[in-house]
Amino acid sequence: MRYSPAMRAQIAALAAVAVLTAPLVAGETIPAWKSYPDDHSVQASLDRSVLADGKPSVRLKLNSGDTSERVSFFQTVKADPYLGRTVRITAKVRTAGFKGQMALASATYDETPYLDIYSQHIKNAGQVREWQRVELTFAVPSRVSSLSFGLLFKGATGSVWLADVQFSTVDGCEPQCALGVKSGRLTGAEQTRQQQELKIATGPPQNLDFSAK
Numbered sequence: 001m002r003y004s005p006a007m008r009a010q011i012a013a014l015a016a017v018a019v020l021t022a023p024l025v026a027g028e029t030i031p032a033w034k035s036y037p038d039d040h041s042v043q044a045s046l047d048r049s050v051l052a053d054g055k056p057s058v059r060l061k062l063n064s065g066d067t068s069e070r071v072s073f074f075q076t077v078k079a080d081p082y083l084g085r086t087v088r089i090t091a092k093v094r095t096a097g098f099k100g101q102m103a104l105a106s107a108t109y110d111e112t113p114y115l116d117i118y119s120q121h122i123k124n125a126g127q128v129r130e131w132q133r134v135e136l137t138f139a140v141p142s143r144v145s146s147l148s149f150g151l152l153f154k155g156a157t158g159s160v161w162l163a164d165v166q167f168s169t170v171d172g173c174e175p176q177c178a179l180g181v182k183s184g185r186l187t188g189a190e191q192t193r194q195q196q197e198l199k200i201a202t203g204p205p206q207n208l209d210f211s212a213k
Contacts, residue, residue: 034073057092062100073150101155110144118138141180
């Protein structure tokens with residue numbers, strides 16, 4: 001899917017801010033995953049009552065203070081195994097009482113003051129009352145150090161359930177790879193934060209079905 005320059009810039013700004021700028025949530029409850037910016041704006045909890053193919057989901061309770069607030073739920077891995085390859089990420093989502101914007105997205109970091117952002121916007125997110133499969137496919141640059149992926153939100157309130165996340169490499173893009181969008185220049189604090197994420201990044205992706213304890 002091709003995005004207009006305005007939409008690509010908006011997604012890049014959403015992802016860059018959400019992934020990088022805010023502190024970790026204290027007492028993370030979902031192994032390998034993180035929520036930003038804090039447990040007031042986004043609360044993540046395992047939900048065994050809402051299943052996808054018999055497996056539990058994660059409920060994200062969102063409470064943005066204003067329409068411009070950006071939050072995210074994601075994990076970061078080392079990029080080495082994926083350099084120059086095509087990655088496909090799929091997930092199932094559903095919502096209740098949701099308002100705002102939502103995207104399945106990934107950000108790659110090459111230790112410069114910039115990110116490359118890849119996103120698949122979820123249209124009419126407030127109407128996704130049954131499980132909907134979302135897919136993002138993109139080519140990983142040949143020189144990056146880490147890769148983050150998950151859900152990104154802007155001005156979001158209500159509840160979102162995430163389940164059955166899958167992360168794989170594929171031979172090519174069908175029908176088309178998402179285009180990377182370079183973020184704005186990171187501040188010093190954001191750069192430091194991303195370097196810290198790189199230090200603790202693992203690989204391959206973990207707990208994609210949210211069954212880990």
